[in-house]
Amino acid sequence: MNKTKHALFSYSFIFPSALLTLVLGIYPIAWAFRYMFYDYKGFGTARFTGLANFSRILKDTQFWDSVVNTFVYAGGKLLITIPLALLLAAILNRGLRGRQLLRGIFFMPTVISTAVMAVVFFTIFNSYNGILNQFLIRSGLSDSGVDWLGPKYAMLTVILVAAWGAVGNYMLLFLAGLQNIPEDVYEASSLDGAGKIQQFRYVTLPMLGPVMQMVIMLAIITALKGYESIMVLTEGGPVGKTEVMFLYLYKLFFPVGGGSAAVQVQEFGYGSAVAFVSAVIVGMISLIYFYASRRMNQTD
Amino acid sequence: MRLRTILGKIILWIFLLAVAFITVIPVVITILGSFKTNAELTAGATFLPESWHFSNYAEAWSQANFSRYTLNSLIVSLATVAGTLLVSSMAAYVVDRMDFAGKKLYIGLQSFTMFVAVGAVVLRPQFDLMVKLHLHNSLWGVILILISAHASIFFILFSFMKGIPRELDEAALIDGCSPGRTFWRIILPLLGPGLGVGALFTFRGAWNEYLLPLVFTMTKPELQTLTVGLANLKYGISAASQTHYMMAGACLSILPILVAYLFANKSFMQMTAGSLKG
Numbered sequence: 001m002n003k004t005k006h007a008l009f010s011y012s013f014i015f016p017s018a019l020l021t022l023v024l025g026i027y028p029i030a031w032a033f034r035y036m037f038y039d040y041k042g043f044g045t046a047r048f049t050g051l052a053n054f055s056r057i058l059k060d061t062q063f064w065d066s067v068v069n070t071f072v073y074a075g076g077k078l079l080i081t082i083p084l085a086l087l088l089a090a091i092l093n094r095g096l097r098g099r100q101l102l103r104g105i106f107f108m109p110t111v112i113s114t115a116v117m118a119v120v121f122f123t124i125f126n127s128y129n130g131i132l133n134q135f136l137i138r139s140g141l142s143d144s145g146v147d148w149l150g151p152k153y154a155m156l157t158v159i160l161v162a163a164w165g166a167v168g169n170y171m172l173l174f175l176a177g178l179q180n181i182p183e184d185v186y187e188a189s190s191l192d193g194a195g196k197i198q199q200f201r202y203v204t205l206p207m208l209g210p211v212m213q214m215v216i217m218l219a220i221i222t223a224l225k226g227y228e229s230i231m232v233l234t235e236g237g238p239v240g241k242t243e244v245m246f247l248y249l250y251k252l253f254f255p256v257g258g259g260s261a262a263v264q265v266q267e268f269g270y271g272s273a274v275a276f277v278s279a280v281i282v283g284m285i286s287l288i289y290f291y292a293s294r295r296m297n298q299t300d
Numbered sequence: 301m302r303l304r305t306i307l308g309k310i311i312l313w314i315f316l317l318a319v320a321f322i323t324v325i326p327v328v329i330t331i332l333g334s335f336k337t338n339a340e341l342t343a344g345a346t347f348l349p350e351s352w353h354f355s356n357y358a359e360a361w362s363q364a365n366f367s368r369y370t371l372n373s374l375i376v377s378l379a380t381v382a383g384t385l386l387v388s389s390m391a392a393y394v395v396d397r398m399d400f401a402g403k404k405l406y407i408g409l410q411s412f413t414m415f416v417a418v419g420a421v422v423l424r425p426q427f428d429l430m431v432k433l434h435l436h437n438s439l440w441g442v443i444l445i446l447i448s449a450h451a452s453i454f455f456i457l458f459s460f461m462k463g464i465p466r467e468l469d470e471a472a473l474i475d476g477c478s479p480g481r482t483f484w485r486i487i488l489p490l491l492g493p494g495l496g497v498g499a500l501f502t503f504r505g506a507w508n509e510y511l512l513p514l515v516f517t518m519t520k521p522e523l524q525t526l527t528v529g530l531a532n533l534k535y536g537i538s539a540a541s542q543t544h545y546m547m548a549g550a551c552l553s554i555l556p557i558l559v560a561y562l563f564a565n566k567s568f569m570q571m572t573a574g575s576l577k578g
Contacts, residue, residue, distance in 0.1 A: 009479050010400040017391035017450065018406060023429070024448035025413040028422035088319065091312065104565050105320050108327070111561045111568065115510035115527045116553050119534055120330050123341075123543050131329060134344025164326070172569060196308075225419055228510055232531050250420035254515060268424060275421035 036272035041265060053273035063274060065240060066248040067281065069155070073230075073244055074223035076159035081166050082216060086208075088167070089174035090200055103175070107168035114165060118232035121161045125149055125233075151238050158230050158242050165229070166222075170215055177211030178204070213293050220289055224282045245278045330554065333547035341543045353544070360548040368522060369529035370552060373507060376439055376446070376525055380506035381499050383447040388454040388498070389491060393483050396461040397469060414451040423515055430516070439523055442512050446505070453498045460494030461487070497567050500560065507557055526553040 036053055040046035057063060088106055092099045109117070124131045125148035133145030148157045181204065189203050205212075227247040230236065236243035236251075252271030333341050334356055335349040360366045395403060430441035464487060472482045488495075513525040524532065530549045533542055561568055 006398065006479075007400050010394040010398040013390045013394040013483075014400075014406060016387045017454065018409070020387065020444070020448035021409055021413055021451070024426055024445050025422075026409070027429070028425035031425035032421045084319070088316075091316065102316060102320060103569065105323055107569060108558070108561065109323060111504055111557050112327070112554050113508035113510065113527050113557075115508070115531050116550050117326065119530050119546060120326055120550050122534055123333075123546060124326065124329065129342040129543075131333070131341065131344045134342065138344060164323070168323070227420075232510075232534070246420055250423075250511075253420060253424040254518075271424070272421060 032272040032275055034272075035269045036276050038269040040269035042268050046269065049269070053270050054277070056270060057273060057277055060274075062240070062243070063245075063248060063277075066236075066243045066245050069241070069243055070224055070245040072155060073159060073162070073226075073242070074220065076155070077162045077166065077223045077226075078216070078219055080159065080163040081170055082219060084163075085167050085170035086174050086212075088171045089178055090204055092171075093175060093178040103171075106171055109165045110168045112165075114229045115232050117165060118161065118229040121157075121164075121229075122149075122233055125157050125161075149234055149238070151241050154234050154238060154241050158233060161229055161233060162223070162226065166219075170219060173215045173218075174208070174211065177208050177215075180211075181207045216293070217286060217289060221282060221286060224285065245281070249274050249278055327554065327558075330547050330550045334544065334551045336544060336547075338542070338544045341547065356544050356548040357552075360545045360552070364533065364542070364545045364549060365521075365529065366526070366549050366552055369524055369526045369549075372439060372513075372523060373525040373527075373553070376442055376509075376513065377503050377506040379439075379443045380446040381502045383443065384450045384453050384502045385457075385495055385498055387447060388450045389457050389488065389495065390483070391454055392457040392461045393487055396458060397466070398479075410451040410454055413449070414455070420511075423511065427515055436516060437520065439513075439516075442509075442516050445512055446509065450502075453502060456498055456501075457491065457494050460491055460497075464490050496564075500564050500567055503560070504557060507553075 035046065037048060037050060038046040039049045039052065092103055092106075096102075125133075127133065127145065127147045127149055130145075130148065132148065133142075136142040137145050147153060185203055185207070186199060189199050194202065225246055227244050227250065230242050230244060231247055231250070234242045236247050249271060252267045252274060255266055332347065332349060335352045335354065336346070336356075337350075337353055340346060340350055391406075394400070395406065426445050427436065427441075430436040430444075433441075435441040435444065468486055468490070469479075469482050472486055473479075477485070508527065509525070510527040510531065513523075513528045514531075517523045517525075517528055521529075521532075526549065530546065530553060533546050533549065
């Protein structure tokens with residue numbers, strides 16, 4: 001086969017994939033990049049306003065509240081997810097009866113739709129006729145139930161639901177990392193008289209370092225970007241208590257008027273600028289984490 | 301020492317069983333709840349249903365329109381799986397086996413789309429694009445966008461492709477087989493396991509997808525998928541009186557993926573690093 005035919009064949013095979021990626025993956029990013037300098041509400045003509053959208057962001061307290069909420073949400077989720085996932089992985093890595101079954105159980109939430117589980121958790125945590133509160137009242141554990149989705153506890157509930165769906169995933173990534181630690185390191189350490197907990201502290205943790213760094217990085221990014229379950233569970237409410245960055249962003253493009261929400265009109269130009277700032281915030285946090293964890297490695 | 305290890309084991313198992321219980325209980329509540337009456341559900345007093353109301357499913361199927369939603373979910377998921385596998389296996393084949401200008405650029409493009417997901421913001425331009433192409437009035441818009449996000453499947457198939465010996469293509473070429481025929485007749489059948497894993501992940505993603513179908517069906521309820529229809533029940537005027545439908549609907553959407561998971565547990569567990577959910 002000659003060269004031209006060869007190349008033609010290659011391009012014809014790669015064409016569908018490349019076209020879809022360019023049109024539906026790359027173009028939308030370029031679109032947002034352009035409109036962040038415009039005043040554009042989705043209809044009429046777009047008006048170039050330079051950096052006006054960005055100075056508006058600086059004064060947008062709703063946005064900054066959502067940034068704070070995002071940090072609380074991501075921090076809370078990580079604080080529960082990472083230690084628990086690591087602990088489960090460490091336990092299930094070594095010879096324990098029934099570990100295959102337990103792994104399967106812990107990983108199960110990851111295959112179920114986030115949105116569907118959010119609906120189910122809504123019926124469980126619902127303050128007035130939720131299953132959990134009815135159970136608490138009937139069994140005498142609480143007089144009037146807990147206002148799970150009220151201003152005080154909504155964020156906690158949202159974090160718990162998110163952790164429920166994520167632990168299994170990180171457990172599995174940790175397990176993959178643990179499997180790369182050679183068995184004889186454990187044998188040597190137990191000959192030296194190290195107990196299970198000492199082994200975990202002095203063998204497992206240090207050797208898992210690079211994997212841990214990667215997994216935590218992934219977890220940070222996913223947590224900062226997550227909003228699907230919050231959207232279904234609380235819509236960002238009550239009174240904006242669970243409004244996170246990307247949910248606020250979504251509402252600028254698709255105003256729904258639910259939750260606290262506050263966004264009534266479509267704001268494509270402003271939304272694009274908010275998207276850019278949000279992406280920069282996520283990127284900055286990842287960078288800070290990246291350098292901090294690298295320095296920690298060096299001092300070890 | 302003996303006593304300490306036994307005590308340690310007991311604590312360990314209490315911990316493991318507690319976590320397992322918390323993991324399983326919401327799903328169990330859903331399954332059992334789908335057979336209860338609404339009153340029984342919201343009273344929250346029983347664990348097992350007082351009597352098993354299989355009719356919940358029939359009613360959710362017809363009254364809450366879940367037959368329509370299930371059909372839509374199936375169309376979206378199956379079309380997405382077929383499209384994704386076709387598009388990414390063709391690309392993986394030429395990227396692995398052929399040399400052409402722009403190959404590096406293509407790989408860079410795919411890695412870029414995999415790691416830079418801007419979520420909410422790309423939904424809008426994607427939607428407007430589909431309006432311009434007149435595809436927003438059908439499920440094709442959703443399907444095409446889902447197929448376009450095939451980068452991770454491309455990389456999975458790419459690594460499987462490397463495992464198929466090149467001697468086979470060369471032999472086929474000598475026998476007068478064109479590259480296209482080699483792909484269909486030799487490579488695709490040998491790519492079976494890779495395609496299986498790819499299908500599994502794509503199906504899971506498409507079946508569970510919420511935001512895309514939500515955006516595309518805001519004005520067209522007859523196109524809603526299970527996830528969207530179910531979440532909408534929550535916003536219904538009589539949401540409180542429909543909890544049993546919600547549970548039955550949740551089961552309809554959870555069970556297929558759960559069954560697939562039980563059968564393909566191993567592949568899910570091994571290849572999960574390719575999917576970035578969590």
